[in-house]
Amino acid sequence: MTSDTWHQRESYSFDRNTIAEIRRAANTGIYRIRGWGAKRVLPTLDDLVFLGASMSRYPLEGYREACGTDVVIGNGRAEHPVHLDIPVTIAGMSFGSLSAQAKEALGRGASAVGTSTTTGDGGMTEEERGHSTKLVYQYLPSRYGMNPDDLRRADAIEVVVGQGAKPGGGGMLLGQKITERVAEMRTLPEGIDQRSACRHPDWTGPDDLAIKIIELREIVDWRVPVYVKLGAARPYYDTALAVKAGADAIVVDGMQGGTAATQDVFIEHVGIPTLAAIPEAVRALRELGVHREVKLIAAGGIRSGADVAKALALGADVVSIGTAALIAIGDNDPGYDAEYRALGSAAGFWEDYQDGTDPAGITTQDPDLSARLDPVIGGRRLANYLQVLTLETQTLARACGKSHVLNLEPEDLAALTVEAAAMAGVPLAGTGWIPGTSS
Amino acid sequence: MSTAIDLAEVPLRQLNQVLHDAESGGFDVLNPRGAHAVACGITTNVTVEVAGSVGYYCAGMHQVGTVVVNGNSGPGLAENIMSGTVRTTGNASMSAAATGCGGLVVIEGDAGARCGISMKGVDIVVGGSIGHMGAFMAQAGNLVVLGDAGADLGDSIYEAVLYVRGEVESLGSDCVEKEMRPEHLAAVRHLLQAADMTASPADFRRYGSERQMYSFHVDDIDAELAEGAGAVK
Numbered sequence: 001m002t003s004d005t006w007h008q009r010e011s012y013s014f015d016r017n018t019i020a021e022i023r024r025a026a027n028t029g030i031y032r033i034r035g036w037g038a039k040r041v042l043p044t045l046d047d048l049v050f051l052g053a054s055m056s057r058y059p060l061e062g063y064r065e066a067c068g069t070d071v072v073i074g075n076g077r078a079e080h081p082v083h084l085d086i087p088v089t090i091a092g093m094s095f096g097s098l099s100a101q102a103k104e105a106l107g108r109g110a111s112a113v114g115t116s117t118t119t120g121d122g123g124m125t126e127e128e129r130g131h132s133t134k135l136v137y138q139y140l141p142s143r144y145g146m147n148p149d150d151l152r153r154a155d156a157i158e159v160v161v162g163q164g165a166k167p168g169g170g171g172m173l174l175g176q177k178i179t180e181r182v183a184e185m186r187t188l189p190e191g192i193d194q195r196s197a198c199r200h201p202d203w204t205g206p207d208d209l210a211i212k213i214i215e216l217r218e219i220v221d222w223r224v225p226v227y228v229k230l231g232a233a234r235p236y237y238d239t240a241l242a243v244k245a246g247a248d249a250i251v252v253d254g255m256q257g258g259t260a261a262t263q264d265v266f267i268e269h270v271g272i273p274t275l276a277a278i279p280e281a282v283r284a285l286r287e288l289g290v291h292r293e294v295k296l297i298a299a300g301g302i303r304s305g306a307d308v309a310k311a312l313a314l315g316a317d318v319v320s321i322g323t324a325a326l327i328a329i330g331d332n333d334p335g336y337d338a339e340y341r342a343l344g345s346a347a348g349f350w351e352d353y354q355d356g357t358d359p360a361g362i363t364t365q366d367p368d369l370s371a372r373l374d375p376v377i378g379g380r381r382l383a384n385y386l387q388v389l390t391l392e393t394q395t396l397a398r399a400c401g402k403s404h405v406l407n408l409e410p411e412d413l414a415a416l417t418v419e420a421a422a423m424a425g426v427p428l429a430g431t432g433w434i435p436g437t438s439s
Numbered sequence: 440m441s442t443a444i445d446l447a448e449v450p451l452r453q454l455n456q457v458l459h460d461a462e463s464g465g466f467d468v469l470n471p472r473g474a475h476a477v478a479c480g481i482t483t484n485v486t487v488e489v490a491g492s493v494g495y496y497c498a499g500m501h502q503v504g505t506v507v508v509n510g511n512s513g514p515g516l517a518e519n520i521m522s523g524t525v526r527t528t529g530n531a532s533m534s535a536a537a538t539g540c541g542g543l544v545v546i547e548g549d550a551g552a553r554c555g556i557s558m559k560g561v562d563i564v565v566g567g568s569i570g571h572m573g574a575f576m577a578q579a580g581n582l583v584v585l586g587d588a589g590a591d592l593g594d595s596i597y598e599a600v601l602y603v604r605g606e607v608e609s610l611g612s613d614c615v616e617k618e619m620r621p622e623h624l625a626a627v628r629h630l631l632q633a634a635d636m637t638a639s640p641a642d643f644r645r646y647g648s649e650r651q652m653y654s655f656h657v658d659d660i661d662a663e664l665a666e667g668a669g670a671v672k
Binding site: 026027030142146147148151189193197201202208218 | 451452455456459475476479480482494495496499500502514515518519521533534537538540553556557559560575576578579597598653654655656657658659660661
């Protein structure tokens with residue numbers, strides 16, 4: 001006789017989520033669109049550990065000795081390089097996808113600890129310019145809200161080729177978030193489902209990009225640095241081409257990087273993890289002899305000082321955070337759990353940034369919901385969080401005997417899995433073995 | 440009296456800095472020899488005459504005043520123009536007036552592919568023909584073509600208005616021909632006049648968005664069935 005559990009065992013291939021998604025697709029005829037980033041299990045920076053100092057290494061006093069955290073971007077080309085006090089920045093997120101209050105909170109938090117925040121697909125708002133002492137202006141394929149006056153008000157320009165959540169794809173903002181103000185800034189009809197361009201309208205390859213960067217520099221009289229942002233796909237080649245095009249900094253965004261609205265199939269199945277992307281970008285920079293000169297900004301799923309320190313040890317100069325910053329200012333707040341549940345989710349799980357119904361007032365354009373977010377408090381929370389990331393990074397760097405966080409190096413790391421060892425190019429813990437090398 | 444700046448003698452950086460620092464006046468740019476980013480980022484009421492052909496992004500992000508290229512222009516002529524006037528007496532390569540938000544761009548000859556791509560309010564008048572994918576994702580503004588238009592004109596167009604006198608090889612997704620009403624004849628007349636071109640507005644045909652791609656189509660069979668079941672009850 002067969003037991004009941006036999007008849008209720010779940011299929012590995014067709015588990016309950018898969019069945020639910022097939023049923024949803026059959027009912028609606030449209031792919032699933034959502035926010036957040038990849039939710040599948042991926043190789044991550046958690047698969048690395050620091051070795052720390054012991055007999056053969058000399059640590060620094062954890063609470064006393066100096067451990068620098070500052071980074072300068074654009075030294076050499078730009079008249080006014082970007083000076084960051086900490087190696088953590090806020091990633092590009094648009095007004096439109098986020099409320100004006102959220103943009104202000106991000107600016108306030110970043111400014112309080114001496115780092116930069118970034119505009120997004122839709123232009124620059126007064127809220128973010130006014131509250132960001134260092135603001136990076138994204139130059140995107142859609143050119144929504146693109147304005148040369150704002151370009152000149154920026155502290156750096158970031159040419160966006162792609163983002164980690166969707167390398168090869170354009171932005172998306174659904175009609176419920178295209179309010180009068182958002183529509184006006186983007187020159188679009190109110191309430192449409194906006195699908196942004198995925199490639200730039202006036203250049204088609206790295207040779208063209210080199211000329212585009214010259215044009216941007218000429219327009220701002222060579223005052224500020226120019227970054228190039230890449231979705232992590234082929235980071236070795238893409239980084240090399242971005243260097244050739246003349247970038248001062250290269251942002252490599254791994255597939256854990258978030259989005260306000262993208263097809264789920266894109267989020268989960270395009271791009272490579274941050275862990276795999278950083279070493280490849282660093283390899284390109286080293287081979288070109290510009291590592292630490294052209295700065296590498298790593299992004300995608302950065303959550304803690306451990307992630308920051310590991311990214312730096314792998315060779316990044318700076319990390320960039322998006323999802324974590326939103327959580328810090330109040331996204332998925334348990335205080336709104338009942339409202340998240342009313343939306344069919346729960347605090348800690350909610351991902352429907354595209355809907356504009358965010359109870360926390362962050363990923364919405366609804367004036368009543370937006371008003372729930374106090375940008376001053378949100379800014380303080382973000383500043384605290386950024387401070388913790390920095391303190392944690394310093395703690396780990398001192399434990400490895402480093403007087404500056406940028407002195408961290410791959411030699412300080414070991415991998416816990418064969419996959420991580422191969423991707424990061426560091427030995428499997430307890431061995432000297434790096435997969436893919438002769439030893 | 441104009442000030443002459445010879446690109447055979449001074450670097451591009453010096454040219455653009457002079458133009459950015461000038462509050463008004465006329466400038467003659469000599470020996471451009473296909474240089475890129477000539478006269479880009481102008482913010483004051485200057486008049487620039489370029490004696491020869493230019494490369495990429497001439498008059499990029501132009502905001503005030505006039506730039507005239509007495510020759511051909513490379514890709515991205517007057518890209519993201521905000522206001523003012525940019526004219527090329529010859530042909531323009533791909534992506535002319537791309538993403539332009541305002542002002543007037545006049546191309547006396549032909550324009551290449553993607554003329555007016557993602558235009559956001561600029562007026563463009565082309566004396567000759569344009570290549571494929573003209574006005575791709577065009578959001579606002581007017582494109583007047585006295586010659587022919589290549590394949591996929593106006594693909595994924597929003598609220599921009601396209602007027603073509605000659606043949607259109609094919610229309611892109613969601614772009615349809617629309618009636619030429621009196622206000623459109625008047626608009627073409629005005630644009631031709633502004634561009635200093637002669638043609639009969641009645642010879643043009645108008646194209647614009649069918650607005651079928653503005654929103655995703657979302658079915659809901661379950662709701663339909665539930666509603667039907669409710670009706671039975």
